[in-house]
Amino acid sequence: MDLDATASIVEEADALLVDWDGCVMQGxxxxxxxxxxxxxxxxxxxxVSNNSTDLPDAFAERLAREGVPIDTARVHxxxxxxxxxxxxxxxxxxxxxxxxxxxxxHARTCGLTLAKGQEDADTVLLLRDVGLTYDKLGRAINLVRxxxxxxxxxxxxxxPGDDGAVIPETGALLAAIAACAPAAxxxxxxxxxxxxxxxxxxxxxxxxxxxxxxxxxxLTDIAGAEALGLKAVLIxxxxxxxxxxxxxxxxxxxxxxxxxxxxxxxxxRRRCAAAPRPSGRAVPAPGxx
Numbered sequence: 559m560d561l562d563a564t565a566s567i568v569e570e571a572d573a574l575l576v577d578w579d580g581c582v583m584q585g586x587x588x589x590x591x592x593x594x595x596x597x598x599x600x601x602x603x604x605x606v607s608n609n610s611t612d613l614p615d616a617f618a619e620r621l622a623r624e625g626v627p628i629d630t631a632r633v634h635x636x637x638x639x640x641x642x643x644x645x646x647x648x649x650x651x652x653x654x655x656x657x658x659x660x661x662x663x664h665a666r667t668c669g670l671t672l673a674k675g676q677e678d679a680d681t682v683l684l685l686r687d688v689g690l691t692y693d694k695l696g697r698a699i700n701l702v703r704x705x706x707x708x709x710x711x712x713x714x715x716x717x718p719g720d721d722g723a724v725i726p727e728t729g730a731l732l733a734a735i736a737a738c739a740p741a742a743x744x745x746x747x748x749x750x751x752x753x754x755x756x757x758x759x760x761x762x763x764x765x766x767x768x769x770x771x772x773x774x775x776x777l778t779d780i781a782g783a784e785a786l787g788l789k790a791v792l793i794x795x796x797x798x799x800x801x802x803x804x805x806x807x808x809x810x811x812x813x814x815x816x817x818x819x820x821x822x823x824x825x826x827r828r829r830c831a832a833a834p835r836p837s838g839r840a841v842p843a844p845g846x847x
Contacts, residue, residue, distance in 0.1 A: 561798065561799065561804070561807050562807065564791055565807045565811070567789055568599075568772070568791065568804055568808075569808060571769055571770040572764045572768040573604060573759070573762035573768065573769040573770075574602045574769070574770055575604045575606040575755065575758050575759075575769055575772065575783070575788070576596070576603055576604070576605055576606065576772045576773075577605075577606060577773035577774060578605060578609055578617065579609070579718060579725075580717065580718045580773075580774035580775070581800075581801060582605070582801065584719070585720030585721075585723075589801065589802065590800075590802050591800060591803065591806065592800075592801040593624045593625060594801075595801035595802065595804055595805040596626045596628070597625070597626055598805060600626065600627075600628065602762075603628060603632060604632050604633075604758035604761060605617060605632060605633045606749070606754050606755065606758045606771070606773075607633075607634070608635075608712035608717075608727075608749050608778060609635045609636060609637060609686075610635070610636050610637025610640065610657070610685035610711035610712060610748070611637065611660075611661070611685070611686050611688065612658075612660060613635070613638055613661070613664055614631075614635055615630050616660075618630040618632075631761060632758075634754050636711040636728075636748025637657065637661050637685045637686070637711045639711075639747050639748070639753060639757065640683060640685060640710070640711040640748070641661065641664055641668060641670070643709065643747050644665075644681065644683060645668050645670060649669070650671075651670070651671070651679075651680055652673050652677070652679045652680055653670055653673060653679055653681045653682070654672075654681070654682050654683070654697060654698060655672055655682075656683070656684050656685060656687040656731065657683070657685035657686070657687055658685070665683070676697075679701055680706050681706055681709060682698050682702055682706050682709070683709050684728060684732060685711045685728055686727055686731070690731065695735075698735055699734075699735050699738045699739055702742045703739045703741075703742075707745070708735070708743070708744040708745065709744070709745050710728060710732050710745065710746050710747065711728050712728050713728070713746050713748070713750075713778070714727040714728060714748075714778060715729040715730050716729075716730065732744060748778070749775075749779060749782040750777065750778045750781045750782030750785065752786055754782075755771070755782060755783060755786050755788065766788045767788075769788050769789070770790065770791060771783030771788045772790075772801070773790070773791075773792070773793060774792065774794070776792060779792075780792055
């Protein structure tokens with residue numbers, strides 16, 4: 559599909575579900591042109607990300623600094639939703655949680671009981687833990703081997719960093735646990751499971767057929783969206799498909815340039831939140847039983 563056709567699909571949608579890493583941000587920096595795209599479609603935007611490091615208000619504050627005010631309720635993050643899945647479906651659980659201090663604090667604020675040290679736990683809640691230690695990983699593995707349920711924010715192995723580097727993600731930690739506890743049956747909360755998509759669609763108040771998912775991961779963003787009946791646009795800078803390129807094309811249409819006219823591309827630069835309403839639906843991790 560060419561850029562003109564892609565731009566038309568985007569413009570005609572009633573809601574745009576937009577991934578974060580690799581689409582809006584890369585390595586902590588805004589990708590060139592993403593701000594113009596988000597401003598143009600601000601009333602249609604729902605941020606839908608497998609991020610399990612931050613809370614939605616951090617994303618909203620980051621966008622506000624770029625001049626793109628988006629309500630926190632329009633930011634849907636896998637880590638945040640994973641915590642609320644446990645709150646709603648396992649309220650009495652004792653949890654061993656691999657996560658950032660922000661998400662651990664959020665879990666406590668929402669009333670969850672977190673195991674300390676060598677205390678027993680019946681649930682392992684796996685998010686992206688940037689302070690992971692060998693001891694913590696070993697503790698998670700042995701709890702799962704002993705029968706603890708395993709709930710995972712997302713299956714992503716990496717997300718894109720600067721200059722072609724990759725950032726290890728929650729799925730890399732899941733792979734280590736699965737290698738040592740092959741009988742585990744992890745429950746995946748984030749994309750490609752339905753829960754994040756469904757939460758964003760409820761917030762937008764529309765049906766899947768009226769929405770477009772825009773993301774850079776074919777296995778999570780695109781496959782998950784299409785399974786629910788959403789149209790999907792794959793961001794691929796190598797083919798010239800970025801949020802900035804789509805904004806350029808639509809701005810040229812506004813100025814009266816004919817469809818198919820070529821444009822010069824701009825190089826890329828390198829408290830407990832309100833509870834979402836997860837459906838409780840999730841899919842097992844690839845390769846699990």
